[in-house]
Structures are given as C-alpha cells and as structure tokens.
Amino acid sequence: MQHTDKSLQRKVNFLLYYAVISTSIFLVFILSSFVGKDKNLTADEITVKRITVVGEDNLPRMVLSNETRQHSGRMEGKEFPKRERPAGIIFFTNKGDECGGIVAATTAKDGSVNHGMSFTMDNYHDDQVIQLLNDETYENGKAEVSRGLMFNEYPVGSNLNDRMAKTEELKKIADPKEREAKIGELWDKEGAKRRMFIGRNVNADAGVFLYDAKGKPKMKIYVDKAGNPKIEVRDSTGKYKNIIQQ
Structure with missing residues (x-):
C-alpha cells in the first residue's frame, strides 16, 4: 500500500511539473510573438x-x-x-x-x-x-x-523654452502691475506676431487680412457681411480707408 502511495505521489509530482513547464513555455511563446524585434501585429x-x-x-x-x-x-x-x-x-x-x-x-x-x-x-x-x-x-x-x-x-533664433523660463522668473515680481507689464514686454519682444489671416472672421467678413512685422493690421481685402467688396488700408492714425470707389 505504501509503495502504491509513493508511486501515485511521483505521478502527481510529474504532472505538476509538466503543467508548470508547459505553461511557462506557452507564456514565453505568446510574449515573444508581441515583443520580438521583427514581429508585426496585424x-x-x-x-x-x-x-x-x-x-x-x-x-x-x-x-x-x-x-x-x-x-x-x-x-x-x-x-x-x-x-x-x-x-x-x-x-x-x-x-x-x-x-x-x-x-x-x-x-x-x-x-x-x-x-x-x-x-x-x-x-x-x-x-x-x-x-x-x-x-x-x-x-x-x-x-x-x-x-x-x-x-x-x-524673431529669428526665438526659443520657447528660454521664453518660458524668463516668464517664470518674471512671475516672481511681487507688484502685480509691474509683473504683468514685464511679462507683456517680454512676449511683445520675443513672442509671435500675426502676419496674415485668410478666411472668415468673427464679423462675418471673408477675405485676406494683412499685418506688418509688429503684428499690427495694415490692409484688408474682403467682402463684408452685407456682400460689399472692400479693399481697406490702415493709416498711421489707425483708421481704415476703403480704396475701392463705391
């Protein structure tokens, strides 16, 4: 009876080892199919x-x-x-x-x-x-x-990381007005300037809108909401003049 128990125990152990080894091999196979260098997933x-x-x-x-x-x-x-x-x-x-x-x-x-x-x-x-x-x-x-x-x-040579670092330093200024003014000066000097917009603006004007190197609007070629074609030039005082004779 004791001999039979030992034989049975050996068989159980064998099956257990077999299951562990088989499962390990299967998992390695599955994982290798995904992580292999030259494998493709379709x-x-x-x-x-x-x-x-x-x-x-x-x-x-x-x-x-x-x-x-x-x-x-x-x-x-x-x-x-x-x-x-x-x-x-x-x-x-x-x-x-x-x-x-x-x-x-x-x-x-x-x-x-x-x-x-x-x-x-x-x-x-x-x-x-x-x-x-x-x-x-x-x-x-x-x-x-x-x-x-x-x-x-x-501007040529501009760098977002540098500008953000400068901005963080300026945020340490205690006086709110001075802080906002300094940050504004920095971004006016090193930030983006609008040069052109082609499309439909919030006033429902559709056309081409041109700006100078400082980002100031200078000229508009568009059709307004009412359907009127216009070519407007902005003078030194900031006023627009329509150069199309109506």
Missing part, C-alpha cells in the same frame, strides 16, 4: 486610449491620444509639465521635438458652447506659425465664428 480593428509612435532612438515621432492621456509636449529633450490638451495627434521631429498637431474639442459651460478643430505647424524650437482653424462659440442664440488659415512669425 489586426482589423483596435480600440485604445493612446498610441505612441517612436523612432529607433525611442524618441517620440507621433502621439495619438484622448484628452486625458495627451502628450504635454517636448522640446530639446525637455518634457513639458502635465497640462490640459485636446484629443488628437501630436507630431514630433526626428529629434523628438514637438512640431505641430491636429486637435479637436467641444466644451460647454454656463450656457456657452465652444467647438473647435485646429491643424498647426510649429516654428523651429518654438510654437505654431501656421494654423488651419475652425472656432465656433454659441451663447444665448448668438454665434461667434472664425475659420481660416493663419500665419504667424517669431
């Missing part, structure tokens, strides 16, 4: 909250994400602090620097609804210089809509 459909595409250097090239997990941005090897960003696609250069994106969002608050979508391209080491935008706001039965193509310009 699927008809996937549902995810975020996809990060990286280069061979493991730096980001593209991030497709919902708003909760969206990439906060990256430049010159520095990750930006976590911040609210819409769902969409963020693009990065082969150096891992953010260089633009496509985002969209709809928000509602206190009876007001804002709906927008934006496709942007960034300046080297700075923020957006080309933007294709649709921006709609509705409140109390009224609409404020702007949609079109915008061109901005930064």
Whole structure:
C-alpha cells in the first residue's frame, strides 16, 4: 500500500511539473510573438486610449491620444509639465521635438458652447506659425465664428523654452502691475506676431487680412457681411480707408 502511495505521489509530482513547464513555455511563446524585434501585429480593428509612435532612438515621432492621456509636449529633450490638451495627434521631429498637431474639442459651460478643430505647424524650437482653424462659440442664440488659415512669425533664433523660463522668473515680481507689464514686454519682444489671416472672421467678413512685422493690421481685402467688396488700408492714425470707389 505504501509503495502504491509513493508511486501515485511521483505521478502527481510529474504532472505538476509538466503543467508548470508547459505553461511557462506557452507564456514565453505568446510574449515573444508581441515583443520580438521583427514581429508585426496585424489586426482589423483596435480600440485604445493612446498610441505612441517612436523612432529607433525611442524618441517620440507621433502621439495619438484622448484628452486625458495627451502628450504635454517636448522640446530639446525637455518634457513639458502635465497640462490640459485636446484629443488628437501630436507630431514630433526626428529629434523628438514637438512640431505641430491636429486637435479637436467641444466644451460647454454656463450656457456657452465652444467647438473647435485646429491643424498647426510649429516654428523651429518654438510654437505654431501656421494654423488651419475652425472656432465656433454659441451663447444665448448668438454665434461667434472664425475659420481660416493663419500665419504667424517669431524673431529669428526665438526659443520657447528660454521664453518660458524668463516668464517664470518674471512671475516672481511681487507688484502685480509691474509683473504683468514685464511679462507683456517680454512676449511683445520675443513672442509671435500675426502676419496674415485668410478666411472668415468673427464679423462675418471673408477675405485676406494683412499685418506688418509688429503684428499690427495694415490692409484688408474682403467682402463684408452685407456682400460689399472692400479693399481697406490702415493709416498711421489707425483708421481704415476703403480704396475701392463705391
């Protein structure tokens, strides 16, 4: 009887070892099918909250994400602090620097609804210089809509990281008025300047709107809400003159 018990125990142990080894081999096979260097995953459909595409250097090239997990941005090897960003696609250069994106969002608050979508391209080491935008706001039965193509310009050699660092230092100024004035001076000197807008503005004027190197509006070629064609030039006093004879 004792001999039978030992024989049975050996068989049980053998089956246990066999199960453990077989399971381990199976798991290794499954995992290797996903993590193998030259393996490809093919699927008809996937549902995810975020996809990060990286280069061979493991730096980001593209991030497709919902708003909760969206990439906060990256430049010159520095990750930006976590911040609210819409769902969409963020693009990065082969150096891992953010260089633009496509985002969209709809928000509602206190009876007001804002709906927008934006496709942007960034300046080297700075923020957006080309933007294709649709921006709609509705409140109390009224609409404020702007949609079109915008061109901005930064000073040569501008750097977003440097400007943000300077801004953080200026925020330490105790006097509110002086603090706001200094920050305004910094961004007026080193920030973006609007150069051109092609599209429909909030006044329902559709046309081409031109600005000087300081971002000041200078000329408008458009058709107004009433259907009147106009070419307006802004003089030194800030007044516009329609050069089309009515």
